[in-house]
Every structure is written in structure tokens, then in C-alpha cells.
Amino acid sequence: MMRFLPAGSAIWLLAHEMRMGLRGMEQPTADGKKAKKGASQIVLIGLAIFGMAVIAIGGIGFGFLAARFPLPETPLVALIVTGGTLALFTLMLSQAINMSVQALFERRDLDLLMSSPLKPRVVLTVRAVSIALVTVMLYAALATPFIVTASVLGRPEWLGLYVLLLAMAMVATTLGIMLTLGLFAAIGPRATRTVAQILAGVTGGLAFLASQMWNLTRPGDEDDGPGPLYASLRGVLDTGLFEAGQPLSWPVQALTGDLMALLVLGGIAVAGFAAVSIGLAPRFAANATEAAGGKAPPPPRAGADKPFAEGMTRVMIRKELRLLARDPQLVSQVVLRLIYLLPLGFIMFRDASSGASAAIGGAAIVVMAGQLAGNFAWIIISAEDSPDLLGCAPINRAAADRAKLMAALVPTLALTALALTGFAFMSPLAALIVAVGCVCSAGSSGLIQLWQQRPEKRKAFNQNKRGSVLIGLAEFIVQAFWAAATGLAIAGMIWALLPATLAIGTTALLRRSDKTRYVSQRTVLTGN
DSSP states (O other): OGGGSOTTSHHHHHHHHHHHHHHTTSOBOTTSSBOOOOHHHHHHHHHHHHHHHHHHHHHHHHHHHHHHSOOOOOHHHHHHHHHHHHHHHHHHHHHHHHHHHIIIIISOOHHHHHTSSSOHHHHHHHHHHHHHHHHHHHHHHHHHHHHHHHHHTTOGGGGHHHHHHHHHHHHHHHHHHHHHHHHHHHHHHHHHHHHHHHHHHHHHHHHHHHHTHHHHHSOOTTOOSOOHHHHHHHHHHHTTTTSTTSGGGHHHHHHTTOHHHHHHHHHHHHHHHHHHHHHTHHHHHHHHHHHHHOOSOOOOOTTOOOOOOSSHHHHHHHHHHHHHHTOHHHHHHHHHHHHHHHHHHHHHHHTTTOHHHHHHHHHHHHHHHHHHHHHHHIIIIITOSOHHHHHTSSSOHHHHHHHHHHHHHHHHHHHHHHHHHHHHHHOHHHHHHHHHHHHHHHHHHHHHHHHTOOOOOTHHHHTTOOSOHHHHHHHHHHHHHHHHHHHHHHTTOGGGHHHHHHHHHHHHHTOOOHHHHHHHHHHHHHTO
16 A cells, blocks of 8 residues: 555555554464464464454443443433543553653654654654554454444444544543653653553553452442442532533434534644644654664773672573563562452451352462463563573573573562461451462463473564463463462362362473474474
8 A cells, every 4th residue: 555655755654654553463483583473373363253252242232232321421421431431541542651651762763754854843743743643443343243233233423432432542642752752851761661561561550450449349248338439430420510511411412413512522632632743743752762872882890890690590580570670561470460350359358257258369370470470480481582592501401491480489489478468367267278278379380381381472462472372271271270279278178179180190291301392493483
């Protein structure tokens, strides 16, 4: 398509940005080439087709319901729609922050664009438009079966949902760019990546926390009252802020075909988007130049030239832990997983007397420990920056792998200890059982990553494409077995031995000998 557009024009640059965004969805291999269609890719494609079919059928079904039952413009419906809009907006904002950081730091092509005849305003506008379009693309695709069905069956006002989604994406992009440039000016280019990634993770977790408000505030089993959340919502409705014509009712009015609400919401989004694109263009150009020229390492600190620690194990563990601490994407994902545990922790402490609550909470912590260990182990083992150098080094490869596995377990168990500390206040014995389950789950995940290691680029983790889908599925099954064993053990059931045995057996089936593993790794590195 780009060959039909005038080279160097804004629309040509936008098409290029969209093409780069779509190209980033392809899974890279160790040599950076497009991955071949293997078994894991076929399974992934099959799951994607199945998921799209389910979404399409569900959307068509909801479209029939929307065509038969129009959306009422009541304060309660306005409150629900506005709350859902805010929750969806947090997800868009999280994605916009991530993409804004990538636009400034990851692509590394801004210095080339700034030296071209294109004006900085054009570059920023095109990149902002591409961020907004990529952000809204997924949600628009998910909503299309519903919107088309409802519109064809006599409810064309639901087409306004496209306008609402695009307006939300534009506002999210505006805030994401403003936040990224503000952090750049306040704390510099190096710290901006880490802080922005953490903020993106926290912002995305807010939508999950909002979805758990009812579970966090619902009354206990012995209390038949409405609960504090219902009382708070009733108080909000009594204020009249969600009556027809009020700003907080504009989202539901936009979905019912109110042209004025659509124009106001769209106008606010376009005005803010244009103001940022025009007003922050000079700052964007300056930050791009600084980011492109700010790759030099910082000056050495006083006392930094300390002697090496004795022993290969200590040296490798210290080196891997330092590299983990410098990975902003990893830090943000760890923070996001901890956020996902917060609602579960609140529910556990509220229902401390319930044995089922302790069993479910302990099982969730065990799964979290396995997930963290798998992520840490993949980055440390498979995403090693210099595997060829490590392969020819005069060291014991098995000892080096053990050191890497220990380095992956150190932060995993440290983070798990935070969750276990609160669990111990509720039940010390249950906390001990959960601790054993966490060690087993983390150890199994780490061993699977060690035995099934395959050299990959670290950027694959940033694109959520770490390793084989089949290996990831097997790893999750093992974690589920350990979680089930932990929950049954907390409940005092001897049946806990069955899932524990299955977890050990599944882990053992995934073992590859050192000789097979190293030969396979050498084949991938040499390309033969």
C-alpha cells in the first residue's frame, strides 16, 4: 500500500508506523528472523481462531439482545457505563504509556526522523496518531460483531461506540505522551523508562482492582445487609451527577445516539490531542535528540572498582541480580502480579475464619511463585546476552546453570516471602504449607526453563513472546498441580499427594540431558 502514497508525506509516514506496529506482533527468533510455523505456533493460531470465534458468537448474541432491549437512560445505567468506561480507559492508558516509552526509547529512529525535512510537529502527530490507532484497534475489533449486529437489526446508535472508543484512545495517548515527556524532563531518560513501565503496570492493574470492588466490599456470609459499596453507589446516585444532561452521563448518551454528547466527547479528545501534538513538538524533538545521544554509560562511581567476589556461583548470581534490577519491563510485570494479589489478600483477611479462603489464597500464591520463577529463569537462562561466550568459557556448564537457577529463585522467594508474611498472621501452619508449595512450584518452573532453554532475544519478553507456547502451557499445568496440592494440604486432605505426584512426574518428563540440551543450544547459535 505504501508504494501508492507520496514518499515523505504524513500519510506515508503513518502507514509506515502502522506497518512497524503490526510487524512487532511477529515472534522473533534468536537470530531476529521471522519464526517458522512449528507446533507451538500452530497451537497458538488454533487457540486464537477459537477465541475469535467465541468472541464473534458472543458479540452477535449480545447484538440481538441490544436490538431487542434498548439501553435505558437512567442514572444507574449511566453510572455503570461511566464506570466501565473508566476501567477500559485505564487499560488504554497503560498501553499508551508503554507505546509512548517505546516511541522515545525503543525504536531508535527519532534522530533519523529529526534530521529529515519533516517538521517535529508532523513526526509527533503521526506517531501519536499511530499510538492511538494501535491502542483502539483491539477493542474496536472485539466490539465489531456486537456493533454490526445491533446496527443491522435496527439500533444504529450503537455505532457511536466506535466514536467513544476512539475518543478514549486519543485521550489516553495524549496523557501517555504528556506523562512520558514530563518524566523525561523531571528525572532524565534513564529513570523514565523504569518509572514509566511501573506506572503502566500500576495503571493497568487499577482496572483489575476496580473489577474486584464488589468482592472486596461485599458483606460476610453472616451479614444480610447491602454492604458498603451499595450504600456508596446509592449515595452517588442521590447527588444527581448521573442525571440526563450531566457530564458524567455523556458516555451513556453517546451510546444511545445523542449527537451532542458524541460531538462534545469527540471534540474534547481532538482538542487535547491537537494541543499536545502542536505544543509539545519542540520538547519532543529535544527529548528525542537527548535520548539518541544519551546512550553513553554513566561515569563510574567512587569505589566502583572493587575486586571480584570469590567463586563462580557468587559472581554469576550477583551479575544476574543486577541485570534483573535494570530491566524496567520485568519490574513492571512483577509489580502488576503483586497488584493482582491485593484483592485476594483483602478477601483472605476479611474471611480469615474460612478454610476455603485460606486454601484458595495459598494456591494463588503458589501459582504466582511459579510464574515469577518462570519469568526470571527465562530471562536469566534463555535470554542470556552472550550465550556463545558462556559456551566457550573454561567453566563447568552444569555449575553455571545451577548458579543461574539460584539467581532466578532468589528474587522469587524474596517476593513470595512478602505474601507469606501476611498469610502467617492468619494461620502459621498454613503459611508453612504454602511456603513449601511455593518452593516446589518455583523450583519446577525454574527446572523446566533450564531443561528446555533455547537462546532468545530479551526483547521477546517485552513483547510477551517468551519461548514455546507448549512449554509455557506445560509449565502452567505443573504450577496448577502444585497449587492444588497446596490447597488440599491446607484443608488437611491426604489427596494432596496426588497432584504433587503429577507435578513431579510432569516436570520429570520435560527433562533433557545436559548433552542434548547443549547440542541443541549450539545448533541454534550456529544456525546449522
